[in-house]
Amino acid sequence: MTSFILPGFDLPQFVRATLDEDLGLGLPGGGHDVTSESVIPADARFSGVMDTRDAIVVAGLPIAAAFFRALDPAMEIAVLVEEGAQVPAKTDLMRLSGNARAMLTAERSALNTAQHLSGIATLTRSYVDAMQGPNGNKRATLLDTRKTIPGLRHLEKYATRMGGAQNHRMGLWDAAMIKDNHVLVAGGVGEAVARAKAAGVRSIICEVDRVAQIEPALAAGASHILLDNMSLDQLREAVALIAGRVPCEASGGVRLDTIGAIAATGVTYVSVGRLTQSAPAADIGLDFTPL
Incomplete structure (x- = not known):
């Protein structure tokens, strides 16, 4: 899935549990992305660019990438910025190309993770600087x-x-x-x-x-x-x-x-x-x- 390793943290389990929560696995009518399945053809393909609108310290991009690869193992993903890097607003962080449904289904879980962890890293750097x-x-x-x-x-x-x-x-x-x-x-x-x-x-x-x-x-x-x-x-x-x-x-x-x-x-x-x-x-x- 990805080479990201964090002692004490099970990345595949985290990705699966997070996606299952969003998909409603185990709930009546759950287990799928009703919007993408009804609107997007199964063979449609997208390219995508993840970028930051703020000046941030980057954290969580390998984890975000793992969400997309969990749903489309063949997805092409280029992480453009190293973890811990301090980047200005409008910086491209990741480029993706692959199955459109997989991208849309994984999008919110991937963004939530990158937004939350980068927010923590950014606030932390402000305290370090102060x-x-x-x-x-x-x-x-x-x-x-x-x-x-x-x-x-x-x-x-x-x-x-x-x-x-x-x-x-x-x-x-x-x-x-x-x-x-x-x-x-x-x-x-x-x-x-x-x-x-x-x-x-x-x-x-x-x-x-x-x-x-x-x-x-x-x-x-x-x-x-x-x-x-x-x-x-x-x-x-x-x-x-x-x-x-x-x-x-x-x-x-x-x-x-x-x-x-x-x-x-x-x-x-x-x-x-x-x-x-x-x-x-x-x-x-x-x-x-x-x-």
Whole structure:
């Protein structure tokens, strides 16, 4: 279908499930594209051009191509732009030639995917750019979060990487993140971290909302400190206290107009939930011409 490989993500299954949803497979009267089948001759052929009406960072084109190939394995597809490329408006992204019905049936699934992922990548790049210091010096690394649409985490976190961010933990399995409710039950930051350490957890992220919680977390074995909703002065104080012993992360309420100042406090990372939670779709279209 395509050479696109993303660990933990089953592309053929995703394509099939998405097309089945659009076709209404399993529903009364479902399982086919009633419009294309009734209007377009079975042997009709189209050529098509997918382009962007916005300046965007590109993500998701190999996945979009997989939708077309699933319905017409012989379709000729040329992906014109590399993933992660920053392109101006009116850039052609993909050219296609093949069965007209297959193109029309796959069109919306392909566009939805490319629009959503490119929108995430584009918003991510804007945050990365806003973090830069004078002369483009890198101040901190941008992280995404687990605020993703259920079922789309691997794709959305892929898109943030295309935009220049680094992935935070992928789920509940690859790192412990001790938050206020864990601390509440455990009886304190130090006790919560100590329990995770005793359980053999190697990566222990501990969220703190007061500078006074930092030293107990470090003493108990935290490997990463998340500084939650702190002011710039508090962040600078926290960075000085941690003194490079472990990475530290600023999180909570970060906006495009504030991330530069936050990054300048000296934190290692800044995490932003809205990269995946609130990114607007990119304006990508697909125009067909009968052959």
